[in-house]
Amino acid sequence: MATRIxxxxxxxxxxxxxxxxxxxxxxxxxxxxxxxDSFPNIGNYITDEYEGRPNGxxxxxxxxxxxxxxxxxxxxxxxxxxx
Numbered sequence: 001m002a003t004r005i006x007x008x009x010x011x012x013x014x015x016x017x018x019x020x021x022x023x024x025x026x027x028x029x030x031x032x033x034x035x036x037d038s039f040p041n042i043g044n045y046i047t048d049e050y051e052g053r054p055n056g057x058x059x060x061x062x063x064x065x066x067x068x069x070x071x072x073x074x075x076x077x078x079x080x081x082x083x
Contacts, residue, residue, distance in 0.1 A: 026077035
């Protein structure tokens with residue numbers, strides 16, 4: 001449960017920062033950060049509060065992930081991630 005809360009909080013923070021000139025849409029950014037492929041310069045997209053390990057390192061191998069854009073305004077987006 002704590003991991004889900006951290007993940008949702010992190011995605012929310014990431015979504016907020018996307019409004020400041022990032023080239024990724026919130027849904028694409030969440031998929032890149034939590035996907036299994038490495039993501040260069042990931043430090044540019046996470047904040048100090050993020051305590052997880054990106055690039056799918058916290059996700060059990062063989063798990064299926066689903067992402068859904070739950071809401072978006074011009075400054076904030078919320079992405080739901082289901083494992």
